Amino acid sequence: MPEGDTVWLAGKRLRGALVGHELVRGELRHPELSTVDLTGRTVTGVASVGKHLLTRFDDGSSLHTHFLMDGSWHLYSPGARWKGPDHQVRAVLGVPDRVAVGFRLHQMALVPTDDEARVVGHLGPDLLDDAWGPELAAAAVVNLAAQPDRELGQALLDQRVVAGLGNLYRTEMCFLLGVSPWCPVSSVDPVQTVRMGRDLLWRNADRPEQSTTGALGRDAQHWVFERAGRPCRRCGTRIRTAMQGPGHQARITYVCTTCQPGPHPPLTAGRRPQQPTVPRARYG
Template identity: 55%
Template sequence: MPEGDTVYLVGKRVDQALAGKTLLRGEFRVPQLATVDLAGREVLGVGTVGKHLFTRFSGELTLHSHLMMDGMWDVNARGARWHRPAHHARVILTAADVEVIGFRVHDLKLVATPKEHDLVAHLGPDLLDPQWTEEHAARAAAALAADPARELGLALLDQRVMAGVGNLYKCEIAFLLGVTPWTPVSEVDAARTVALARKLLVTNAASGRFTQSTTGHLDRKRKNWVYERTRQGCFRCGGKVLVGTQGHDVRRRPTWFCPKDQAGPYPPE
């Protein structure tokens, strides 16, 4: 599932392509919305909350979508060849000069714009909220610390704690804190953890790039500390990076860590 900064950048790209333009075509290829036609509506803008996208139209109408594991919004010049199979298209939004296609996007819902919040009311504070305040930080820290025995990695992925962290940032945040993702939440500073998570997401979102770096380097082999570094080794010490699994069922994720630089429990190899 994409990280929150990836979703933010997707939303920004779609907003730049469509905001202020009137749709010539607004077609859905999902059963529940198949009869809806958005042609003639102006696109007012696109916003994100955590990993949720909201495309807003005139007439106080909003389209909600989620990328999940395989969704993507593609921006093309009008009439250009699509980069993905047509049978994967679920939304087609066409203006005079541009066409935006939602491929394999999920949780599609049309709601009254004033009701948007109902779809994300269960989420914790959005780490990329432009109106972020100390109150947001305190809420997220309190939610993180609320279950002291919970594994840190599982708590970080819980969007009800704070919205935006995915598996990459989960691994990297734990590394930067010096603990394994299986460490109980009680053994970390909750406020520091929230501040670190926000710093990483804000920095990468501000870069405008879809490739995240947690080390400050852009080279593919140097951009992360431990995430997907089983071959290269730990970027800090050069030692062996191990990978285990964390979570169960659909929440099960591969989890990278350095046993030398990270203290705490981890599964046997």
């Protein structure tokens, strides 16, 4: 699942390639937008909001895309071979010297720029917002603390609380906070938790590698994420897993039961824990 820093970096790269240029190719291969031709519009901006991307044009419209679980944007020189199958392409934005290709962008909408809140207005404060300051930080803390009995792991994934955290960061944050992801939100300091989330995202925002340990070497970047069955880097306890969340919203959660005391469901050392079936809140 792409995290907020991945989307932020994609936005930065698209800005550098497209902003200020008129589109010589503007295809949207989406069922509801297949008749739209963006050719001739000038790109005026590209902004990331959590896991959402907004590409703005000089006619007052914005293309909204969401990466969901596996979406991505690639940049190519004109005529270069695309590194992905054509049937997965959902958008092609070309300027004279660059072509941006969007793969597996399952959510897409063309909205008035002045009405972008229609697609991102439900989100909590974006942890990578350039305007971040005391006001946004306070709002994020209030959102997180609003449901003190909620499982922390689920609250961190809820984009209505704070925008930008995905499964990697929520898993690693719970480890660094020293609590089980199934502990209630009240088990942690919300100010510290929000600050940690923002710091981790910013630490990795300007590069494709995502490290929470401070190391970038192979198999050294994470404390517990994707380390099922392996020893904890701190205490040597075997890392175990379980699913957290309902149905298609469930995410595999990694935990060291020694370093992260607290409640948890039955755990396994394998990579395919059983999914729960109890319905829970939806994530945006």
